[in-house]
Amino acid sequence: MRLVKLSSKSGRSQDWGMVMMRYLSLFSGIEACTVAWKPLGWECVAVAEIEPFPCAVLAHHYPNVPNLGDVTKITEQQIKELGQIDLVVFGSPCQNLSVAGNRKGLQGESSGLFYEAIRLIQYARKHCGARFSLWENVPGAFSSNKGDDFREVVRELS
Numbered sequence: 001m002r003l004v005k006l007s008s009k010s011g012r013s014q015d016w017g018m019v020m021m022r023y024l025s026l027f028s029g030i031e032a033c034t035v036a037w038k039p040l041g042w043e044c045v046a047v048a049e050i051e052p053f054p055c056a057v058l059a060h061h062y063p064n065v066p067n068l069g070d071v072t073k074i075t076e077q078q079i080k081e082l083g084q085i086d087l088v089v090f091g092s093p094c095q096n097l098s099v100a101g102n103r104k105g106l107q108g109e110s111s112g113l114f115y116e117a118i119r120l121i122q123y124a125r126k127h128c129g130a131r132f133s134l135w136e137n138v139p140g141a142f143s144s145n146k147g148d149d150f151r152e153v154v155r156e157l158s
Contacts, residue, residue: 020041020042020043021037021040021042021043021086021087022042022043022044022045022083022084022085022086022087023037023042023043023044023045023085023086023087023088023089024044024045024046024047024048024079024082024085024087024088024089024120024124024130025044025046025047025048025088025089025090026047026048026071026088026089026090026092026117026120027048027049027071027090027091027092027093027113027117028047028048028049028054028058028067029049029051029054029091030054030057030058031044031047031054031057031058031061031062033089034061034062034065044062044065045065045082045083045085046065046066046067046068046082047062047065047066047067047068048067048068048069048070048071048074048120049067049069050069050070055067071113071116071117071120072113072116074116074120076123076127079120079123079124079127079128080123080127080128082124082128083128084128084129085124085128085129085130086129086130086131086132087130087131087132087133087134088117088120088121088124088130088132088133088134089133089134089136090117090133090134090135090136091135091136091137092111092113092114092116092117092135092137093110093111093113094110094111094137094138094140094141095108095110095111096108096109096110096111096112096144097111097137097138097140097141097144097149098138098140099138099139099140099143100140101140103140103144103145105144105145105148105149106144106145106149106152106153111149114135114153114156115156117135118156118157121133121157133157135153135157141153
């Protein structure tokens with residue numbers, strides 16, 4: 001696959017060459033990232049999902065992509081065995097961050113799973129060369145605990 005950027009001023013194109021990303025998806029849901037990134041030639045090396053309906057969707061659409069299941073039970077060895085990973089993408093549970101939730105923030109039972117993702121990102125950096133992390137969440141993450149939770153997210157991801 002070749003990616004081409006068109007310059008609006010000159011009308012000339014610039015060839016960026018081959019861009020191939022391998023990524024790990026945590027809290028995968030029905031895997032919207034793969035829907036967006038598969039046409040780019042990006043490869044999902046594994047997903048992690050426990051809810052029955054999304055698991056069925058993942059198994060149907062991505063039968064060759066392993067589902068590692070519960071993020072709290074994924075081991076360092078499992079991450080190491082995935083090989084090269086460029087990016088870890090995750091949307092940790094939002095219930096405690098959302099303005100519609102209880103606002104316990106990252107200390108809440110659901111949103112606290114953020115730290116499990118950080119643990120897995122650290123393994124991916126250590127063993128798989130992961131360079132990027134992408135966290136997706138609700139706008140309430142910015143204001144939860146007067147902004148302290150978002151500050152913690154930035155600190156943990158840097």
